[in-house]
Amino acid sequence: IKIQFEEQTIVLSSRRTVKTDGLTVGNQFEVELMSGRVYRAVISAPGYEPAEIQLDYRGAIPSGRTDVRTVYLEPIRPGPQTTEDGRIVPGIVVDAKTGLPLPASVIRKFVGEEVRAVTEVDRNGEFAITVQPGEGFELEARSHGYATKKIHFEESGLEKIRIELEPQGEPCDQGVPECIDNVRIYFALNSSEISAKEMKKIQDMAVILKKNPDIKIEVQGHTDRTYRGPEERAFQYNLVLSRERARTVQQALMKLGISKERLVVKGYSYLRPIVQAGDALKGAVNRRVEFRRIREQ
Structure with missing residues (x-):
């Protein structure tokens, strides 16, 4: 956490605690600031996009006032990564008409007629697949309430995959x-x-x-x-x-x-x-x- 006033950093803290659920990272940070000023606070953490907020304490502010702020950081979305097994390429499945993500989707990777991988997407409709250098492959995307789609890709120059599915009625029409x-x-x-x-x-x-x-x-x-x-x-x-x-x-x-x-x-x-x-x-x-x-x- 970095708090600035007129381009000068007046508070710098790296204290961080993990809540008892073992998942949520929270910062139990408190600081006293002078009224009559506008501050800029920058909050950052490894693996997350930094966030910036303005703290405006001008005007009539009662003595001892407490201002509680909760800041949520978005995780940095991974780009292509290289591993021993190949290159990891991120992708997303969306509704072709609205562009909204489809979390209940399944991705199958084909090389020729062989199914090499089956992947479920997350709640944001996102997934990641491993591809080999120079590899050509097809991805088949299925999602309930949508027409199945199969697309050919080449590894060379592939940075991110976007698959758009056409809706066919409501998602639960088939009762699955x-x-x-x-x-x-x-x-x-x-x-x-x-x-x-x-x-x-x-x-x-x-x-x-x-x-x-x-x-x-x-x-x-x-x-x-x-x-x-x-x-x-x-x-x-x-x-x-x-x-x-x-x-x-x-x-x-x-x-x-x-x-x-x-x-x-x-x-x-x-x-x-x-x-x-x-x-x-x-x-x-x-x-x-x-x-x-x-x-x-």
């Missing part, structure tokens, strides 16, 4: 449980009300969950970043809204006969946008609920 990760329930601005169109998706999902009683899902609520106000207030407002959206979907599934114990509700505020957008129109795809199957360890 793997489709759950592709379902998105969209909401109007500042609303947690489910429209009739989105309710059809929930009904399709309820049918699948009834046929597969062992499946538990995480119901994830998300928002856009159009709230105008202080950062902490904006985060809290959107956190409440994201949880309310997730609970609304949870309640809809419960009314359709799905047990509450199978539906874990989580709200992520605006921390997991699909697109980076600050206005209501462009950020509409961020106002959503998504689902992730909970895989027992």
Whole structure:
């Protein structure tokens, strides 16, 4: 953490702690700053993109005021890497019409008629494959609710792979449980009300969950970043809204006969946008609920 005032660095800290879940890295850092000034804070960590925020303490500020900021860093997306087994090339699978990622996708790598690798994408629709120098190969991408696509690639000059799939109906039309990760329930601005169109998706999902009683899902609520106000207030407002959206979907599934114990509700505020957008129109795809199957360890 580096805090600057008028191009001069006045605070520099590298203290870092790991929370008890063993995954989340948090910084328990406190500092006293003078009022009447505007500071620039730069937060960085190995393997993550740095973030910069402005701390404006001009105007009437009560003595002893505490300003709590939470900063989330995005991991650096890997480019092509070389290993003993070949070169690793990153890729992504997206909806051809919207450009949105398709997390419930499977990639198969063919060399000739032989399947050399089978890869699942992550929650961002991203994957990585290993290729050999001078190798020619085909990738087959499958995702429920989309037409399967097979594309030929050459290793030479290949930096990143983007596969666009054409939609064929709704993800869960075929009743396959793997489709759950592709379902998105969209909401109007500042609303947690489910429209009739989105309710059809929930009904399709309820049918699948009834046929597969062992499946538990995480119901994830998300928002856009159009709230105008202080950062902490904006985060809290959107956190409440994201949880309310997730609970609304949870309640809809419960009314359709799905047990509450199978539906874990989580709200992520605006921390997991699909697109980076600050206005209501462009950020509409961020106002959503998504689902992730909970895989027992």
